[in-house]
Amino acid sequence: MSQEQTTVQDNEGVAEAALALEYAIPPRQRFNPFKWARREPFGALGFALIVIVVFLAVAAPVLNTSPPNEFAVGPPLESPNADNWFGTTARGKDVWSRVLFGGRISLKIGIATVLIGTLGGTLIALLSAYAGGAIDFGVGRLADMLITIPGILLALVLHSSISADLPDLPGLQREELYLVIAISLFFMPGTYRIMRGVVLELREATYVEAAQVIGSSSFRIMWRHVAPNMFGLMIVITSISLPAAILTEASLSFLGLGVPIGGLDAVPSWGADLSGSSRRFFSVAPWLAVFPGLALAITVFGFNIFGDSLRDTLDPRLRGRI
Amino acid sequence: MTRYIVRRLVAVPFMLLGISFVLFMLLYIRPGSAAFAAIGSVGDADPRAFENFEKRFGLDRPWYEQYGDWLWSALQGSFGERLTPPHDDVMDDIIEVLPNTLEIGLLTIFLSAVFGISVGVLSAVRRNSILDYAFRGITIAGLSIPNFWLAILVIYLPALWWGWTPARQWVVFTDDPIYNLSLAIWPAMTLALASAASMARFVRTSMLEVLYSDYVRTARAKGLRDRRVIWGHVFRNSLIPVITLLGLQLGAVLGGVVIIESLFTVPGLGRLALEGVTDQDYTVVLATIMFFSFVFVIVTLIVDIMYTVVDPRIRY
Numbered sequence: 001m002s003q004e005q006t007t008v009q010d011n012e013g014v015a016e017a018a019l020a021l022e023y024a025i026p027p028r029q030r031f032n033p034f035k036w037a038r039r040e041p042f043g044a045l046g047f048a049l050i051v052i053v054v055f056l057a058v059a060a061p062v063l064n065t066s067p068p069n070e071f072a073v074g075p076p077l078e079s080p081n082a083d084n085w086f087g088t089t090a091r092g093k094d095v096w097s098r099v100l101f102g103g104r105i106s107l108k109i110g111i112a113t114v115l116i117g118t119l120g121g122t123l124i125a126l127l128s129a130y131a132g133g134a135i136d137f138g139v140g141r142l143a144d145m146l147i148t149i150p151g152i153l154l155a156l157v158l159h160s161s162i163s164a165d166l167p168d169l170p171g172l173q174r175e176e177l178y179l180v181i182a183i184s185l186f187f188m189p190g191t192y193r194i195m196r197g198v199v200l201e202l203r204e205a206t207y208v209e210a211a212q213v214i215g216s217s218s219f220r221i222m223w224r225h226v227a228p229n230m231f232g233l234m235i236v237i238t239s240i241s242l243p244a245a246i247l248t249e250a251s252l253s254f255l256g257l258g259v260p261i262g263g264l265d266a267v268p269s270w271g272a273d274l275s276g277s278s279r280r281f282f283s284v285a286p287w288l289a290v291f292p293g294l295a296l297a298i299t300v301f302g303f304n305i306f307g308d309s310l311r312d313t314l315d316p317r318l319r320g321r322i
Numbered sequence: 323m324t325r326y327i328v329r330r331l332v333a334v335p336f337m338l339l340g341i342s343f344v345l346f347m348l349l350y351i352r353p354g355s356a357a358f359a360a361i362g363s364v365g366d367a368d369p370r371a372f373e374n375f376e377k378r379f380g381l382d383r384p385w386y387e388q389y390g391d392w393l394w395s396a397l398q399g400s401f402g403e404r405l406t407p408p409h410d411d412v413m414d415d416i417i418e419v420l421p422n423t424l425e426i427g428l429l430t431i432f433l434s435a436v437f438g439i440s441v442g443v444l445s446a447v448r449r450n451s452i453l454d455y456a457f458r459g460i461t462i463a464g465l466s467i468p469n470f471w472l473a474i475l476v477i478y479l480p481a482l483w484w485g486w487t488p489a490r491q492w493v494v495f496t497d498d499p500i501y502n503l504s505l506a507i508w509p510a511m512t513l514a515l516a517s518a519a520s521m522a523r524f525v526r527t528s529m530l531e532v533l534y535s536d537y538v539r540t541a542r543a544k545g546l547r548d549r550r551v552i553w554g555h556v557f558r559n560s561l562i563p564v565i566t567l568l569g570l571q572l573g574a575v576l577g578g579v580v581i582i583e584s585l586f587t588v589p590g591l592g593r594l595a596l597e598g599v600t601d602q603d604y605t606v607v608l609a610t611i612m613f614f615s616f617v618f619v620i621v622t623l624i625v626d627i628m629y630t631v632v633d634p635r636i637r638y
Contacts, residue, residue, distance in 0.1 A: 042462075145341045148618040150577030153611050156599045160607055161348040247468055251581060254470050255596065274474060282478040289478055293471030301466035308462070 036313065043309025049302025053295075057103030066094050068101040068268040077285045087287035089278060095287060099295045102268040105259055106299060109179050110246040117184035117245075118238050121191025122230065128192075129199040140196070143189035151248055152255075155182035159257045173267070175259045183248050187241050198233060202226050232314040239307030243300040250274075250296050270296040323630065330623055339393075341615045342608070346392065349604040350385050379405055392608075401609035406601045412609040415594060420613070423579055423590035425495060425502075429510035430517065430575050435568060437514070438521025445522065446529035447552060457522065464519030469578050473512045473585040490587045509586040513578045517571040524567045528560035535559075561632050569625035576614050 037044035056063065064085070074088040081087070086095035128139040146154065163178045172180070202208060202225075211221045250271030252258045259267035270292040282289040376382040392402060401412040445457045481487040488508040495502045532538060533556055541551045579592035591610055598606030 141337075141340060142344075145337065145344060145615075148337070148341060148573075148615045148622075149345075149611060150573050150580075150614060150618075152577040152580050153595060153614055156580070156595060157345060157348050157607060157611060160599055160602060160604060161350075243466065250468055251470060255581065257599075271468075271470075274471060279474070282474065283481050286478060286482055289471075289474050293468065293474065296471065297463075297467045300468070301463060304462050304466050 040309035040313065042305045043313075046302045046304070046306030046309065049298060050306055053103055053299045053302060054107065056100050057107055060097070060100035060104070063100060064096070066097050068093065068098045069266055070094075077281060079285070080287055086291045087285065089288060090281050090285075095291055098268045098273055099270070099291050102270045102273060102292060103295065103299065105176070105253075105267050105269045106246050106249060106296070109176065109183065109249040110242050112180050113183040113187065113245045113249075114238050114241045116180065117187030117241060118191050118234055120184065121188040121237075122195045122234060124188065125192045125195035125199055129196050129203075139192070143192050146185070146189040147193075151183070151186035152251060154186055155248070155252055155257065158182045158185070159252075163257075173259070176267075179249055179252060179258055182252070183245050186248065187245070191237055191241075194233065194237065195230065198230055202229055236307075236311045236314055239303070239310050242307065243303040246296070246300055246303070327627060330626065334619055334623065337619055338612070338616060342393065342396070342612055343389070345608055345611060346389050347385070349608055350388070379403065396612075401612075402605040404605055405603045406606075412605050415606075416591065416609060416613060419589050419591055419594055421495070422492070422506075422588055423583070423592060426506055426510050426513070426579060426583070426588065426590065427572065427575050429506055430513040430578075431568065431572065433510055433514035434518035434521050434571065438518040439525050439564070441518070441522040442525025443529060443552070443557065445526040446533060449530065449533075458526075461519040461522045464515045465523075467515065469512055469516060470581045470585060472515060473509070473582055476508060476512055477585065488586070492588055505586075506588075509579075509582045509588060512586075513575055513582055516578075517574060521564070521567060521571065525560065525564055528563050529556055532556045532559045558632075562629065565625055565628055565632060569621050572621050573618055576618065 037047075071091050071093060074084045074092050074094060076088060076090050076092045078084055078088040078092075080095075084094050084096060086099060088094055089098075124139060128136045149157075158181065159178065162181070163175070166174045166177045166181075168174050169177060205225075208221060208225050211225055216224075249258060250269070253269040253271030254275045256272075256275060258272060259269050273292040274289065278288050373382075381388070395402060399413060401416070403409050404412055404415070441457050441461065445454045448454050477487055477490070489505060492505060493502050538551060538555050541555050546554075576592075579590055580596055581592070582588075583590040583593040584596055591613060594606060595610035595614075598604070598610060
């Protein structure tokens with residue numbers, strides 16, 4: 001009798017242990033970058049490319065460059081050689097220098113717009129989902145409308161409307177501010193849509209309800225249950241938007257709507273260097289056409305494959321979806 | 323179903339009304355006045371000329387009168403006079419160039435559907451093969467190449483190597499269809515690279531999701547041929563998200579034509595819009611972008627309705 005009882009109890013104990021094992025929260029694993037790199041070789045390659053691009057842009061002054069706007073650094077329209085690694089322009093500017101310095105504006109505008117676009121979109125989504133009613137409806141319809149205008153065209157309209165009126169901010173010229181506003185506005189409606197859905201979904205989630213039932217404070221619910229689910233998605237959205245933002249900046253600069261291109265305070269930009277007056281020389285000096293575009297493509301490629309792996313790691317549900 | 327379509331159709335004019343209002347207000351607050359751009363460029367700085375100009379085009383009136391006027395004439399099929407010479411009705415320009423843009427847009431969507439779907443299906447069916455890895459590398463690279471740079475390479479590199487370059491001129495389709503297509507194929511292929519790449523990635527994921535589902539296993543178990551399983555069961559079911567993407571791609575293509583049309587000198591809606599911005603001619607900017615939005619809204623509507631055709635489970 002007693003033997004039987006112990007067996008039953010043992011069985012229950014085993015079952016309980018098995019159940020506990022199944023539902024136990026696995027111990028937090030420390031993130032091991034080397035393991036990750038072996039699992040996601042493309043992502044590691046992308047990260048390496050990003051590191052190289054950032055390094056080249058930041059360390060440009062010490063990497064065999066001359067001031068990017070200086071004329072007659074070499075003979076005009078010289079093909080790539082030992083002194084001017086990427087050749088020279090019609091005015092004897094060094095293309096290697098312009099490509100390295102050109103990375104700065106791409107990264108600056110790209111990062112600024114994506115941060116503002118993602119954070120802004122998320123914030124608007126949170127506020128409008130909680131406000132509900134007419135505000136939620138109005139913001140939603142405004143997003144619907146903005147989404148129907150292709151990004152470049154919205155930027156064109158904004159260029160006609162606000163560009164000349166903007167102030168120069170410390171560290172951000174008027175034209176740069178225009179780019180930041182135009183491009184981040186382009187990312188906001190999409191982010192808003194995704195995030196609003198997430199907020200509504202999370203508000204009703206069983207585990208949020210459970211947390212409420214066991215008496216968690218609303219701050220704890222926000223921080224431990226809601227935020228982690230939004231944070232991963234925000235990183236994913238950022239990683240998708242960043243290459244798009246860099247491409248948009250280049251496109252706008254290419255159209256002459258970006259940073260100032262003439263004069264000595266001109267900001268070197270990959271998009272601008274592929275447009276305008278230099279285009280006349282592309283047929284005789286193809287290095288003018290190849291290198292800025294190649295730099296742009298490699299940068300975007302790096303961010304794309306890194307973002308792709310990041311997305312798989314952070315949110316497998318989204319694999320290939322966005 | 324009918325109710326859903328009617329409801330969506332009713333929403334379209336409200337949507338367009340809202341878009342036109344937002345755009346109008348954005349352009350109305352612009353600081354560089356259209357008069358200054360139009361007259362300043364001619365070199366005449368007489369203040370009375372500005373006044374006359376503003377009076378002639380009604381720019382001196384309050385915004386609600388201007389917007390009301392614009393709306394009223396837009397409803398009657400006129401988008402107002404161009405502020406820059408030759409001061410003709412913008413609608414005439416749009417009607418003239420719209421077919422060219424639609425041609426390039428449709429050609430682009432066609433090319434990206436053909437290449438994107440075949441690459442995506444092959445990638446999914448031969449998952450983790452060399453071919454799959456190669457395709458994945460190529461598609462991500464395709465997404466990363468800026469279309470204007472690709473256009474520059476397409477224009478200048480062949481000239482350098484073989485002394486040949488795609489002709490940068492334009493004839494309309496009805497004048498000489500074959501020559502027209504030989505011109506339109508270049509901008510279309512340039513634009514199609516990126517959208518074909520994202521299409522391929524999307525199709526691959528979508529196919530993989532279906533490939534391991536129970537009904538596909540059943541289809542294989544009952545001895546269906548591979549070809550029939552892939553095309554009859556997997557492909558058809560993976561089409562639904564692909565159709566959404568096809569609709570969204572149009573947005574990217576419409577944005578792309580702005581740059582590509584200028585590079586290949588195609589007289590199209592995108593080039594017209596860009597001209598409007600450079601000339602600060604807000605009637606042109608407003609009208610062209612309204613047309614872009616209109617096309618986008620209609621295509622989205624068609625895509626949503628097509629869902630029900632592809633997937634009978636979806637009923638509105």
